[in-house]
Amino acid sequence: MDQLLSPKQVAAAIGASESSLKRWCDQGLLSTVKTAGGHRRIPVQEVLRFVRERNHTVVEPMLLALPDTSDRKSRRIEAGADRLVAELLADNEGGCRAIVMDHFVSGEPVSRLFDEVFAVAFHKIGEMWQCHSAEIYQERCSCQIALRLLHELRAKLPPTDPDCVALGATAPGDIYSLPVTMSEIVLRSVGWDARLLGSSIPFDSMCQAVEVRKPGIFWLSSSYIPDEAEFVQGFNELAKQCENSDTVLVVGGRALTAEVRKQLQYSAFCDTMSHLADFAKTMQRQRRSKANKRKK
Numbered sequence: 001m002d003q004l005l006s007p008k009q010v011a012a013a014i015g016a017s018e019s020s021l022k023r024w025c026d027q028g029l030l031s032t033v034k035t036a037g038g039h040r041r042i043p044v045q046e047v048l049r050f051v052r053e054r055n056h057t058v059v060e061p062m063l064l065a066l067p068d069t070s071d072r073k074s075r076r077i078e079a080g081a082d083r084l085v086a087e088l089l090a091d092n093e094g095g096c097r098a099i100v101m102d103h104f105v106s107g108e109p110v111s112r113l114f115d116e117v118f119a120v121a122f123h124k125i126g127e128m129w130q131c132h133s134a135e136i137y138q139e140r141c142s143c144q145i146a147l148r149l150l151h152e153l154r155a156k157l158p159p160t161d162p163d164c165v166a167l168g169a170t171a172p173g174d175i176y177s178l179p180v181t182m183s184e185i186v187l188r189s190v191g192w193d194a195r196l197l198g199s200s201i202p203f204d205s206m207c208q209a210v211e212v213r214k215p216g217i218f219w220l221s222s223s224y225i226p227d228e229a230e231f232v233q234g235f236n237e238l239a240k241q242c243e244n245s246d247t248v249l250v251v252g253g254r255a256l257t258a259e260v261r262k263q264l265q266y267s268a269f270c271d272t273m274s275h276l277a278d279f280a281k282t283m284q285r286q287r288r289s290k291a292n293k294r295k296k
Helices: 007-014 018-026 044-054 077-089 093-105 110-130 136-155 178-189 203-213 228-244 273-295
Strands: 040-043 161-169 192-198 217-221 248-252
Touching (some): 110 178, 110 273, 161 203, 178 273, 192 203, 192 217, 203 228, 248 273
Parallel strands (some): 161 217
């Protein structure tokens, strides 16, 4: 269940007067819920949405379940990747959490956070491992820390649109969970009710999920392809099912080279998380426009 805060607690968290906070609620700038006793409460996700959209300062982060940090340098996204590398390799999960949440609270789109901080950081860690300046256990531990932070970010996003459903997965043999998890969070951040089926899912199982649930978007992240011929065959079966279900098939990932993509049928290829966010916003506008026309 979402954590609920009183107007007084929210006012203290963001350094505002309680009267101002109540006025913003009355104006609809902050959505509230009523308790069984009739008291007004505000979900933490709604407070974070308000803070991010209005670039509001958080003076008591602990009230919003955020790390307490006074280091404003961590909000410079240009330095974020290097700082995250250092904290990941030191196995300092608290430091990693402070960096990520500071960027999030400052209003950075999660797509930019993933493109310019997460992706760059893990590329650097991969290079260090290849050059023997980082151990494989450090890379694996870094992945586990990142996954925990991603799940925390997901929980802090505002509610999604139940009429805009998206499903995603990785193909058989592809166990890389970071990219596909980031894709899920990016889609949810722009309003899609995105659900990750998991990693290394058989194509026939993906087809069944599309047939039964008929999502507006199905995304496939591909970091590793063990057998190209089997992948192409299974993928194109998925593409046929997506077409039959009026589902847009979106792909991305380093394993999808130009040569591989020539053999595939899909709606869009997104080479960054920002591209995915932009595409998803366009699809959402189109779906809403069609829905409005049907109502008329």
